[in-house]
Amino acid sequence: MGSYKELWEKLNLDLDAHESLLEVLGKFYGDIYLTQQGRLRGIEYLDFVISEIHGLRIKELQEAKNNGRKVIGTFCIFVPEELVLAAQAIQVGLCAGAETGRELAEQVLPRNTCALIKSFVGFKLSRLCPFIESCDLIVGETTCDGKKKAYEIFEQYVPLFVMEVPQMKRDADRELWKSEIYRFKSVLEDLTGSWITAESLAKGIKTVNRRRRVLQRLNELRKAVPAPISGRDALLVHQISFYDDPERFTNKISILCDELEKRISAKEGVVPEGTPRILLSGCPMAIPNWKLPYVIESSGAVVVVEESCVGTRNISHLVEENGKSVDDMIDNIVDRYMKIDCACFTPNRERLNNVVSLAKAYKVDGVIHYSLTFCQLYETEAFKIGRALEKEGIPFLSISTDYSMEDVEQLKNRVEAFVEMIRG
């Protein structure tokens, strides 16, 4: 990727450290992804996107910026991309899945902060993320204490706008969230100089829905036995959905799904029938946080669905497409986002029901719950998930971890024992 050096220099990246990062990432990807057997042809798209993760896509973003478009970075599925697209801007989910810059982050954040938050602050402070550096605006939200307060530190380094996500789902909460959507709309219009019109918003809604539908289709196909795609590859599809161009992404994954259908018709799988099927539930896994899926799939099991923001939580609901005016459409957007079963809500019984339903629909043999250490929301809900699954007789394992590789052996032991147990 030497040809991007000028681009990275312009973005003021720490070039030497960045080169090392890409090397490590490449090796990590090779070990975890390229060693897999029986991958689909359509997966080439994923490999290509990852190999160009800080290259081609950044170049595209810079070209778009040169043509007057704005780039909006996010860390959360509550930020309504429909509006961003309607304002002719581009939304990218910022990764925050590596331990990069942890020492720098810990100089401004408590040590008891989750790895994801330390990661985005660390990436910024160490000048290693060309996505962050490409953003005209980063949109935060109040989904957890850690992020809410970290943004107050982060805003000293990046242009930041924080949306308030309510904590319950009553009428007053819906009103609050609606007022936040309108506030975001104004901010976007001011930033881009583009008015959000009924036409542009309808288009934005359709584009995002199409991407959700293709991911729903992918997940639907994963219900097949034997599993037609590895959990790692499927997770990667979900991860890439956050930052590749939505139209291109939808087309590529559509082709991948065609291929999957053929494989399923031929009763072929990526693993033998009888391989224990796992639902992975909990915190989002940002690129390159592939540690736990790798551990699970190296232990003789296969992940068939991710109940997470990088998974079902991001795609479960569509925005109704029947709105005529901007206000109607915003009402539909408000309704859709208020259905998200994030652990930031109290109570959040939907999530318990959803996990049980997913476990049944995907015919899983066990559920592994993953919390980022210090994520009080998901760490606490893990207890309730465990109880709900126990009632259904579904095996359950709860894991808290971060991005370091120090606990890989210990995780392997725990996961192998779990897989052994459910294999019976």
Next chain:
Amino acid sequence: MGSYKELWEKLNLDLDAHESLLEVLGKFYGDIYLTQQGRLRGIEYLDFVISEIHGLRIKELQEAKNNGRKVIGTFCIFVPEELVLAAQAIQVGLCAGAETGRELAEQVLPRNTCALIKSFVGFKLSRLCPFIESCDLIVGETTCDGKKKAYEIFEQYVPLFVMEVPQMKRDADRELWKSEIYRFKSVLEDLTGSWITAESLAKGIKTVNRRRRVLQRLNELRKAVPAPISGRDALLVHQISFYDDPERFTNKISILCDELEKRISAKEGVVPEGTPRILLSGCPMAIPNWKLPYVIESSGAVVVVEESCVGTRNISHLVEENGKSVDDMIDNIVDRYMKIDCACFTPNRERLNNVVSLAKAYKVDGVIHYSLTFCQLYETEAFKIGRALEKEGIPFLSISTDYSMEDVEQLKNRVEAFVEMIRG
């Protein structure tokens, strides 16, 4: 306190463990409080209240319950006691300041949960708190992730109502909070069978304001040099304000303040002039969490003000008393509570300004920030507080700790070094 055995038995306390708890608490209080020199006569009230902490006050609550009054427990200064009193109920702040029941709490909560939360769950699960057992309703709130999610567990063991505290301070937040106050009003009226009237609410507002005023008066007197009262005793006054009868409390502290005024007129202090004066800022200190004030005051300094929920944050603002109708009064209540500078809000610049102002007004020589370990809100704000004080040239020490005694020696070393440094 043998005469209360029947009472505790009726409340289904674990009698043996409870006896041990009271013994430990008595000894702890003796060591930390009764060894102090130059205490005021009016302090006898505090000693008495503490010696009867699980006795006389519980008996009073039970008698009130027998007369048809309801008891409402809380953990947060956002729960508007004005409404509780107006509904003829009694509000008690539940302590949660001891390590009691930690092992049991950790069976249902993540280990990475702060000591305060583990404490209230632990007290319940180990059947050691007669206040919790006396409550007809416990009111939670969404001020932090830890409590928000812990309440979902706690509600399996106690009658619970959770209020949503918003996370910003815009119009939509005020509306949300207002709707929560009305929801709380309905719940109280249903529970007590008493309508909240303009008359009863006006009385409730006056009662709580009077208690705030006497605590404001106490704090005002603590600006005197030399410090007329120890930080430990003053903290205890604030702590007791949460659970003693408000009228009695106000009268007793008023007498204490008269005595303080005389001492100040005589230029007498509880410590010599020149003793380093400390502002203690951060998380609330619930009974019997006296560890850090004790460490500070054993290190040759004196705490002259607590910037905390058990301190200035609880008393800084009065509810306007000009409301005529219930709706007017509720508007005034909403306004008052929305002024609280809790770290749950983002941004929360008021707190930075308030800490700096307090440091100047109380002529402090240094600020010690106290966070409960795993309290992401206050642990993160500590960084900003430190920077704000640095700009003003005010020495600052940040401490994260819990309720265990294991780190006392380490804390002593850090605090002694800090006191040595500011003494210059």
